[in-house]
Amino acid sequence: MKIQQLLQQARSDLDVRGLPTPGLDAELLLAFSIDRERHFLYAHPAKELSSMELKQFRSLIARRIKKEPVAYITGRKDFWSLGIEVTPDVLIPRPDTEILIEEVLKLSLREAEKGLRILEIGTGSGAISIALASELEDAAITATDLSTKALAVAARNTVNNNVKGKISFLRGDMFEPVDEKFDIIVSNPPYISEGEFELLTAEVREYEPRRALVAGPEGTEFHRKLARDGKRFLERNGWLVMEMGADQRFALEKMLKDRDYCDITFRSDYAGIERVAMAKKRG
Numbered sequence: 001m002k003i004q005q006l007l008q009q010a011r012s013d014l015d016v017r018g019l020p021t022p023g024l025d026a027e028l029l030l031a032f033s034i035d036r037e038r039h040f041l042y043a044h045p046a047k048e049l050s051s052m053e054l055k056q057f058r059s060l061i062a063r064r065i066k067k068e069p070v071a072y073i074t075g076r077k078d079f080w081s082l083g084i085e086v087t088p089d090v091l092i093p094r095p096d097t098e099i100l101i102e103e104v105l106k107l108s109l110r111e112a113e114k115g116l117r118i119l120e121i122g123t124g125s126g127a128i129s130i131a132l133a134s135e136l137e138d139a140a141i142t143a144t145d146l147s148t149k150a151l152a153v154a155a156r157n158t159v160n161n162n163v164k165g166k167i168s169f170l171r172g173d174m175f176e177p178v179d180e181k182f183d184i185i186v187s188n189p190p191y192i193s194e195g196e197f198e199l200l201t202a203e204v205r206e207y208e209p210r211r212a213l214v215a216g217p218e219g220t221e222f223h224r225k226l227a228r229d230g231k232r233f234l235e236r237n238g239w240l241v242m243e244m245g246a247d248q249r250f251a252l253e254k255m256l257k258d259r260d261y262c263d264i265t266f267r268s269d270y271a272g273i274e275r276v277a278m279a280k281k282r283g
């Protein structure tokens with residue numbers, strides 16, 4: 001069968017099972033099966049697959065039909081301008097998180113980039129720290145996670161994205177492995193409540209690491225720890241920048257005010273949902 005026919009068939013197989021992006025998924029999985037980039041499919045619609053390639057493609061489509069995320073099947077997700085390796089030990093980086101990076105980069109310009117020290121809590125695949133390291137030549141970046149397996153993925157991602165040696169990785173619970181102060185603390189913490197977790201799609205609930213998603217009964221438990229303990233690890237006038245979920249603004253604003261942060265601001269994502277909270281430690 002030719003590439004064009006295979007794509008049509010796979011798209012319709014995924015579509016009838018209610019997968020939200022059947023065309024894109026079919027293309028990504030076919031390109032992966034033949035070890036090519038997606039654009040190759042448009043340039044060679046009449047190419048026939050070998051029987052090995054065909055078998056591989058069919059088995060990948062079968063996995064996708066069971067709702068396994070494409071990024072876990074291919075082991076890769078594009079994020080920022082980077083190719084990030086992902087395994088089931090790490091959250092798949094989300095496009096929304098690019099807003100967090102944009103805000104940290106804006107702060108970096110204001111804070112004179114040279115010598116800037118940045119701490120990321122809960123780095124997972126390393127996507128945030130690696131994006132920052134690729135943009136900020138002179139920043140010293142430290143990144144932590146509780147998961148040893150996630151940190152191994154993050155370390156590999158520094159090599160694949162040419163920022164090896166630019167990030168110090170530490171394993172531990174929140175700030176526990178950290179013993180210095182930073183100009184910016186950034187985090188995309190777990191921020192789903194236990195109740196919300198039950199409502200997530202099977203794709204997320206059954207495949208992504210629960211520990212990366214669920215914060216506790218409220219959903220804001222990690223933000224609370226970041227706001228409380230972050231102050232000890234921030235320089236004066238240092239910034240705390242956190243990703244957040246829809247409807248968490250009220251709770252976050254209150255906890256940041258209670259902890260005496262100033263310049264508290266929120267930034268929405270492109271869907272208009274407030275996605276990033278920023279606050280400054282008083283000088």
Ligand SMILES: C[S@@+](CC[C@H](N)C(=O)[O-])C[C@H]1O[C@@H](n2cnc3c(N)ncnc32)[C@H](O)[C@@H]1O
Pocket residue numbers: 090091092093094097121122123124125126127128144145146147150172173174188189190191211212213
């Ligand atoms: C929402 S994921 C974010 C991953 C990555 N930074 C990203 O944006 O794609 C949260 C991360 O926090 C880590 N984590 C969970 N509990 C933690 C804790 N107590 N201390 C440090 N990291 C933790 C998880 O292992 C996971 O990698």
